[in-house]
Amino acid sequence: MLMRQHLIRALKRMPFCLELNCRVAACRLLGQMDLNEDAELTPLLVTCSGRAFLKSSSTASVYESTYPVTLHLCCVMTSLLGKLDASSLVKYVTSTATLQGQAECLSDASIRHFSSAPSAQSDSTEENGFKGHGMLAPFTAGWQSNDLHPLIIERSEGSYVYDINGNKYLDSLAGLWCTALGGSEPRLVKAATDQLNKLPFYHSFWNRTTRPSLDLAQEILSMFTAREMGKVFFTNSGSEANDSQIPWVYIDISELNWIAAFIAEPVMGAGGVIPPPKTYFDKVQAVVKKYDILFIADEVITAFGRLGTMFGSDYYNIKPDLVSLAKIRGLGMIMGTEFTNNKSPTDLFPAEWGVGAIFGQECQKRGMLVRVAGDAIMMSPTLIMTPGEVDELVSIYGEALKATEARVAELKSKRN
Incomplete structure (x- = not known):
């Protein structure tokens, strides 16, 4: 009992992180944890890039640090709290949701993330032999690169990109909002090739530079x-x-x-x-x-x-x-959509549903890539997109929206 009190006091005072890539159960955990039992410290498990944090309901602050705790210590601590039987373990805990909310809409065998959202319950990318690759990527949880097949883009052509399996995607993001002229634009290829043949690289240390650098700097200052x-x-x-x-x-x-x-x-x-x-x-x-x-x-x-x-x-x-300054886009074509319940900006869907992630997957299945941020969807098409490609974008968007609505209706029925 004394150890338990010391631990609660420590959690309140010190930054703390539990590494939950170590198979902590969401749904099975509920059966062994009474979230209302301890008024001093009601644990809320929240993940961020594979991490989980203990949140104190009294202070409304998230305890986090850069020091991951090992599975052994995680089990020892939670056992001391009398909250968790260390033998009840599955793999993932979804983000920004209470355990109760997770159990209401997800099965313990299918808790997964997509673009940092939890509702993508399977790997939507075809097998390509690169699961568990060694590359560390932005906006990607560690477990995703270990357990899911990455989408590997091999070539581009205008407003489209192609993966290594030959699948074609309309790139509604223009790369990462930056390939305004699409992929493999001949004029850009020629300009880059000419410069590579003339001078591939030179630094700008010690007041040394190149003519293209000086010209570009002056043009930006003038603009x-x-x-x-x-x-x-x-x-x-x-x-x-x-x-x-x-x-x-x-x-x-x-x-x-x-x-x-x-x-x-x-x-x-x-x-x-x-x-x-x-x-x-x-x-x-x-x-x-x-x-x-x-x-x-x-x-x-x-x-x-x-x-x-x-x-x-x-x-x-x-x-x-x-x-x-960075990305070159243009013409005010950045577009954003946020999914909310009953068309109300304040009536948001439960975070654990991952409605935005569902929409992103549905778009990818139909051959279009979008950016997902929570339940917000962003697009920034290329400047060279043709009227026919715009029609294709709108058509895929509509189909994905209908599929997402069906999934949301299913989640609502489970909650009710």
């Missing part, structure tokens, strides 16, 4: 008119651009409690293509200006004509101190 900018720093991706911004703004920080900078996307991308309230950035800029805080505009997905102006900063009248 950005929301505020006069002085220099361009090249990286390999939007993520690296943002990562590079952080140490720069900290260089000039004098005190630990001083806010170095405010960073924001003009339109939130990965969250579901969400525009801000009309006066949001006016009010934010008034605050940062008053307190001499730097403003970083993350224009990775809003630059180069996507909002009808050359940059999102132009559209929202933002005067940033630093700007991150």
Whole structure:
């Protein structure tokens, strides 16, 4: 009893992580854990890229750390709490849902994730011999690369990509929102080939550079008119651009409690293509200006004509101190959809249903790739997409939507 009290106290005070790639049961666990038994600490298991965290209902904060706990220690701890018989183990616990909610809609033999959502209950990708590959990929849980066959894209042609099994997909994402001219565009291939033949690589250290780098830097400075900018720093991706911004703004920080900078996307991308309230950035800029805080505009997905102006900063009248640029898209064609119950923006489906993941799978089955983020679906087609390809996109979208509606109706009937 004393050990149990010490453990509860430790969980409340210290960051803590349980590595649940070690076969902790969701449904069978329910039969051995009374979630209402302990008013001090009601455990809520939540996964993030294969991890699980204990959440205290009293503090509403998630205890997490970078230190995974081994299966042995996990079982010892939970046994001390009197909550879990260590012999009752299956493989996955789904994300952001209580164990009770999981048991209501999923069987203990079919708890799986797809694009970090739990409802994809089987591997939708054909066998290709690469299950358990050695590559570490973004937005991919560790168990996915071990237990599922990856979708391996082999070649591209216009707005389409093809996997190694010969399956054809309409790429509604334009790569990762960046291949505006589609795949294998002859002019791009020629330009790249010519440069590779002339000078494949040279660095930019010690005030050394190349003519294409200088020309591109000057062109970008000329294009950005929301505020006069002085220099361009090249990286390999939007993520690296943002990562590079952080140490720069900290260089000039004098005190630990001083806010170095405010960073924001003009339109939130990965969250579901969400525009801000009309006066949001006016009010934010008034605050940062008053307190001499730097403003970083993350224009990775809003630059180069996507909002009808050359940059999102132009559209929202933002005067940033630093700007991150990356993907070339254009013409305001970024599209986002969020699935909700009864068409209400506040009546969300249970997270454990993974409605967005279901839709993503249904699209892939029919030959189209989309981006899934929770129950939000995002598309950003190529600029070269033909009217016929647009019709194909809409047709597949409609078919996948009907299939998703049928699955949601099935989940609702199980809950009722």
